[in-house]
Amino acid sequence: MSDQLHPEPSDRRDVLIGRIIDGEASGQDWAEFRQIAGDDQAVFAEIAELQDLRKRTLEIVDDAGNIADTIELPMHMHPKASPAHRLRTAGVWGGWAVAAMVAIAWSIGLRPGDPLIFGEQGNAQAGLGSGIINTAGEAFQKYLDLGKESGSVIGEMPNGIILDKRPLADGSGYEVLYIRPIIERVVVSDGDVYRQIQTESGQTQIIPAPITPTTPASPSTPQPLAW
Amino acid sequence: MDEADLVRRAARGDPAAAELIWKAHRRWIAAVLLAHKPRQSDVEDLLQEVALAVVEKINQLDDPSALKPWLRMVAVNTARATGRKQTRRKGLLRLVRPNVPAESEGDQDLTTDLTRQRQERARQLGSLIEHLPDAYRECVLLRCARGMTHKQISEITGLPETTVETRIARGRRMLRELAQTSPDQREATLARSSS
Numbered sequence: 001m002s003d004q005l006h007p008e009p010s011d012r013r014d015v016l017i018g019r020i021i022d023g024e025a026s027g028q029d030w031a032e033f034r035q036i037a038g039d040d041q042a043v044f045a046e047i048a049e050l051q052d053l054r055k056r057t058l059e060i061v062d063d064a065g066n067i068a069d070t071i072e073l074p075m076h077m078h079p080k081a082s083p084a085h086r087l088r089t090a091g092v093w094g095g096w097a098v099a100a101m102v103a104i105a106w107s108i109g110l111r112p113g114d115p116l117i118f119g120e121q122g123n124a125q126a127g128l129g130s131g132i133i134n135t136a137g138e139a140f141q142k143y144l145d146l147g148k149e150s151g152s153v154i155g156e157m158p159n160g161i162i163l164d165k166r167p168l169a170d171g172s173g174y175e176v177l178y179i180r181p182i183i184e185r186v187v188v189s190d191g192d193v194y195r196q197i198q199t200e201s202g203q204t205q206i207i208p209a210p211i212t213p214t215t216p217a218s219p220s221t222p223q224p225l226a227w
Numbered sequence: 228m229d230e231a232d233l234v235r236r237a238a239r240g241d242p243a244a245a246e247l248i249w250k251a252h253r254r255w256i257a258a259v260l261l262a263h264k265p266r267q268s269d270v271e272d273l274l275q276e277v278a279l280a281v282v283e284k285i286n287q288l289d290d291p292s293a294l295k296p297w298l299r300m301v302a303v304n305t306a307r308a309t310g311r312k313q314t315r316r317k318g319l320l321r322l323v324r325p326n327v328p329a330e331s332e333g334d335q336d337l338t339t340d341l342t343r344q345r346q347e348r349a350r351q352l353g354s355l356i357e358h359l360p361d362a363y364r365e366c367v368l369l370r371c372a373r374g375m376t377h378k379q380i381s382e383i384t385g386l387p388e389t390t391v392e393t394r395i396a397r398g399r400r401m402l403r404e405l406a407q408t409s410p411d412q413r414e415a416t417l418a419r420s421s422s
Contacts (some may be wrong), residue, residue: 014396022370049403051246054371057402059316064270065254065347071274073249074319075242116294128246 017043021051136163147184155184232291234291249281250292255372257384262365263306265346278304295383355405358413363398369396 016033019025025033037043133139147153163177195209236244253274260273280301288297339386356364369380377395383389401416408416 011393011396015402018392018399020395047405049406050399053352053399053402053406057346057356057367058371060349060352060356061258061261061368062373064257065373068253068257068274071253071271071278073245073278073282075240075241075282077279086340095257124330203394 004041017047017050019055144182152185154185157181157183228296231291234288234294238286238288238291245282248285248386252295252298253278255369255375255379256298257298258368258372258375259302259305259365259383261356262368263361264302265306265309268309273302273305273309276399277302280305295379296385301384314390317406325329355402358405359398359401362393363401366391366394367398367402 006009013033013036014027016029016036017088019029021031034193133142144153144156148155157180160181163178163179165176188209191208193209194206197207199205230248233244233248234254235249256277257270260270260277263274264270266330277298288294326380354402359414365384366380366386369375369383370377377388377391380386380391384391386394404416405413
């Protein structure tokens with residue numbers, strides 16, 4: 001695979017055939033090609049096969065290009081767009097409940113590995129403030145709210161990830177597995193930090209790892225964080 | 228207005244300039260993604276990721292005249308990162324479904340019969356194209372992007388025009404040889420063809 005450093009005679013033949021099937025061969029190219037091909041009639045069968053492959057490859061690339069023509073730039077995500085605008089846009093895509101979010105994802109044809117967009121979970125959600133938690137969703141929201149208040153939770157990432165989907169046996173819908181990433185925060189002090197080492201015999205051991213702050217300590221009282 | 232001006236305006240957040248750039252280049256970006264995407268990835272999803280990366284990072288493009296190589300790099304990186312994410316996702320899925328098959332079949336449920344035949348033909352050729360060496364595959368596919376000349380491919384890939392033409396010619400020859408070979412003989416055919 002030497003490209004131009006060591007061109008081979010077959011390269012010239014291939015290049016000339018390439019120009020022919022692309023419809024770009026000059027008179028000189030044709031003359032040179034006839035000289036190289038000689039009496040070999042099989043070369044015309046080769047050209048026909050290559051033309052067919054080229055046509056089919058064009059179809060594949062054209063299909064991809066047609067998809068590209070439908071993709072617009074998400075300009076609201078430009079770094080110079082206001083953070084509020086960016087967040088608001090994420091909120092538009094989010095739902096009030098997981099089921100709704102999954103339904104939105106399905107309707108736009110997301111697949112495993114695709115991001116699910118989560119919006120901020122609104123304070124108007126059922127169960128909040130009532131002291132009674134009836135569903136896992138309410139408990140989760142409570143966890144987020146209390147965590148933000150205490151500083152142990154920064155927030156939920158706007159993007160979730162679909163792991164898998166499969167139709168339900170009774171045909172009534174789909175089972176979807178997905179991840180909802182949460183950013184948590186913890187403050188550790190010297191003496192609470194450990195690291196993993198391998199001993200000479202190859203065994204793994206956990207040992208204390210003293211830490212030396214290189215920057216001034218952050219405020220000791222966790223502050224509620226806006227999200 | 229030349230392209231460098233458009234890039235500068237897009238970097239400042241001008242949506243009209245960014246749209247012009249995107250519309251001028253998105254078709255060949257799709258061809259680059261086809262050349263580098265992991266097997267199970269969807270071009271549409273990758274294009275959306277590239278579009279997002281373009282919006283978020285165009286202000287980091289130091290040399291506006293290097294737009295095409297930069298767009299190519301964004302596309303190649305997006306395709307490769309998706310491959311890594313897919314591997315991680317499968318690992319996580321096995322935690323909850325130990326018997327999960329290597330490749331999910333769920334996506335096929337949403338495909339209509341009408342498009343299946345065309346997809347099958349494309350899949351057969353696509354699997355042959357996948358066997359091409361990376362460098363040849365990209366040039367062959369870019370050449371099939373609408374109106375793409377050797378000169379333009381040279382600007383995108385940074386390769387000399389003569390090298391581009393040679394790679395396309397060799398890649399097509401390899402593709403023909405692969406099409407004539409049974410699947411179990413393809414690696415050997417490719418090795419012979421590349422030597």
